[in-house]
Amino acid sequence: MATNDQATTGINQQLLAAAIKFNAKIFGLVSGIFAALALIVLTQISLAMWGEHAGGYLGLLGVFLPGYTVTPVGTFIGAFWAFIFAGLGGSLTYWFYGRMVGKNISAYVDKLNDSPDPVLKPATLRLYGVASGTALGLAIGAALFFSTSWLVIRGTAESSVHAALLSNYLPGYTVSFVGGMIGAVELFLLVFVSNVMLAAIYNTVVDIRQGKVS
């Protein structure tokens, strides 16, 4: 069914919404698996290197991942939580990214090099740094604010010396609500710039590999 939006942009809004939902689920799944595997690998490396003395720093994650310890059993409890948190974060991030790109999808699809069979012979993905930077920056900034707030709420702000070290990179950051907010804004900017760079490098390599850059 054509909507008013479709009449103005030529884009099937229902298809667009379904596409964003589909890819948000996929990105959530990928993020969850990625975070869980990364935690398992890091914990196992730590255990292999230091045995029962492992987990000086890694063990601090137990504050945010209930039940996580640098032990064989704790690894899988932590991996479960990492999958849940990263999965939800990834899904929300992609949804926001999709909505941002979606607003400009009309211009995007015009210049897209269509594949003759978009499903079975897919085109190569292009990244939109501003949109991915905004989405991921918001997600990671919010994660810093909420994790800082959690340290304050549980009453361990004063003893959170490792978290406070972030002020080396995020001036003005402290383990407090206000400090968390300042850190979140700075981290947003850092992630935004990093993502714009990532997208620029990725797209350039794709162009080179497709022979679009001599």
Add this chain to the structure above:
Amino acid sequence: MNEPSLKDQALLSAVFAKMDVLAMAIAAGVLFALGLFAATAILLLQDVPAGYPVGQHLNALQSYLPGYSVTWAGSIAGLFNGFIIGAIAGFFLALFWNLTHYIALASMLIKTAILAD
């Protein structure tokens, strides 16, 4: 059944677009390398009294990254190590992305075939 319009085809093309694994590995590698170098350099450029231990916590990374330390020489090793770790992360991210799309697509095609029978 109506054929999808060109815009719809282009949209589908964007949805099922595969990530370039090599490009993502290189991009993530470069970003991680610069990130680790910058993180080390920021600590080294701080104005601290002579002999003051700088970057004690970041130094713990030397357990995982050969040659790395919070020194200018170590930061160069960090560039190399950062690139390798970033490239591995980027490689797997792109691989998982493509793989999950293929799996989702395969399950949709199987579902469609079952419904058609």
